[in-house]
Amino acid sequence: MAPKPADARLVVLAVEDSPEAAAFLVEALEREGMTVLVAPDGSRAVSIAERVTPDVILMDAIMPGKDGFETTEWIKANEKLADIPIIFMTGLSETEHIVRAFAAGGVDYVTKPIKPEELVARIGVHNQIAKASRGAKQALDTAGRYLFAVDGAGALLWATPQARQLLALDDPRALKLLPVPAEMLRAGGSKMLASGLTVTVVGQPDESEFLIRITRESMEEDIASLQRSLHLTAREAEVVLWLAKGKANRDIADILALSPRTVNKHLEVIFRKLGVENRAAATAIAVRHLSGNG
Numbered sequence: 001m002a003p004k005p006a007d008a009r010l011v012v013l014a015v016e017d018s019p020e021a022a023a024f025l026v027e028a029l030e031r032e033g034m035t036v037l038v039a040p041d042g043s044r045a046v047s048i049a050e051r052v053t054p055d056v057i058l059m060d061a062i063m064p065g066k067d068g069f070e071t072t073e074w075i076k077a078n079e080k081l082a083d084i085p086i087i088f089m090t091g092l093s094e095t096e097h098i099v100r101a102f103a104a105g106g107v108d109y110v111t112k113p114i115k116p117e118e119l120v121a122r123i124g125v126h127n128q129i130a131k132a133s134r135g136a137k138q139a140l141d142t143a144g145r146y147l148f149a150v151d152g153a154g155a156l157l158w159a160t161p162q163a164r165q166l167l168a169l170d171d172p173r174a175l176k177l178l179p180v181p182a183e184m185l186r187a188g189g190s191k192m193l194a195s196g197l198t199v200t201v202v203g204q205p206d207e208s209e210f211l212i213r214i215t216r217e218s219m220e221e222d223i224a225s226l227q228r229s230l231h232l233t234a235r236e237a238e239v240v241l242w243l244a245k246g247k248a249n250r251d252i253a254d255i256l257a258l259s260p261r262t263v264n265k266h267l268e269v270i271f272r273k274l275g276v277e278n279r280a281a282a283t284a285i286a287v288r289h290l291s292g293n294g
Contacts, residue, residue, distance in 0.1 A: 010034045010127060013054035015045040015071065016089070017063045021112075025058065028116040034123075042071030049081050053259075055130070056123050061090035061101065061109075069104040076105035079161060080259070085126040089114060146214045147202075154182060161257050163214055185210045222290055229289055231273060239266045243279060244286035 012029055016022040017040050026036045037052060039045035041063055049057065057075070061068040068088060075081045088101040088109035101109050107126050110119055148159035184191055188201045203211040219241070227237035235256075242252045249267070253260045267279065276282050 010056070010123070011037065011052065011054045012056050012058060012123060013037045013039060013045060013049060013052070014058045015039045015042065015063070015068065016058070016060045017041060018060075021060075021114075024114070028114075029120070029123075032120050042066030042068070042074065045071055046074055046078070046081075049075060049084065050078070053081070054084060055127050057084055057086045058119075058123075059086050059088050059106065061088050061092055061097065069100055072101075072104040072106055079254075079257075083130060085130045087119075087122055087126060147211060148214065149209050149211050150185070151208050152182065152185065152210070154185070157209060161254060226286065226289060230285070232270065236266055236270050236273075239263060240270060240282065240286045241290075243267075243283050244290055246283075 010033070012034050014022055014025045014029075014036055016025060016038065019040075022038045022040070026038065029036045037048055037054060039048050042065060045057070045059075048054075059068040059072055063071075066074070068090075072086050072088075075084065075086065082105075085107045086105060088106045089112060090097065090101070090109055091112040092098075093111055098109060107129075108122055110122060146160065146163045148163045149157040151157055184199075185201060191199050198215050200213045200215070201210055202213045222241055223234065223237045226232060226240050227234055230237070230240065232240060238256060239252055242255055247255065249263045250260050252258075253263045256263070258266075267282070270282055271277060271279075274282055274285055276285065
């Protein structure tokens, strides 16, 4: 999720099937300087979120078709949208519905009739929390995008999409089977695996979590080589590398945690720098350089 400029307006997606309630939200929030998008149902909410990426989502709990609970689970299952805070709007006050809202992935709820001042305050708080969380992830990304974490026994806790993709090149089961000795976790250091991958302990956020970077030396060398020889930025070189490996634009977007549109923009610049008109020609140049015939 790309960071917005500091002066950008807060973008709120209101998922509300009632036109009157939606109009009320638009008026109340735009008066506070926010940009409000409206989706009348769950399917359109996901479609809008994938194209625009709102800062906060307001979710009506009860709607025809997919209700707010199911729509939230759907959004949270999408890696590119999972970090967006979702605040439920509901006339339901029974404990079971409140619990269900949090279980689906909501971070908060407000009861109808909506009080604009309360809603604005909650949006502000959860947007700040989400920004802090994204900042932490970006800091990890700077340290190395190929990251995963294990517990003290070496069991996987989480992994970035890039780490999963890198390991899947060798064995789709590799991440679950990856040997990370307990003594290495405690002592730190690096270990070369039989696959040619290197795992390095880079931190310990808490007593039960160890942060590990995984690299393949040849990949980093290839990226540096493409960057140097083709006069590309580091990100453009990464795109070209995966292009040379036969990955489609959507696959490259998933691997690099970008939107497909951003990948397309990178390719436009890459084509211009390489003096070519299409991906086939760019791929041929990349393969030639990587094979040492550039």
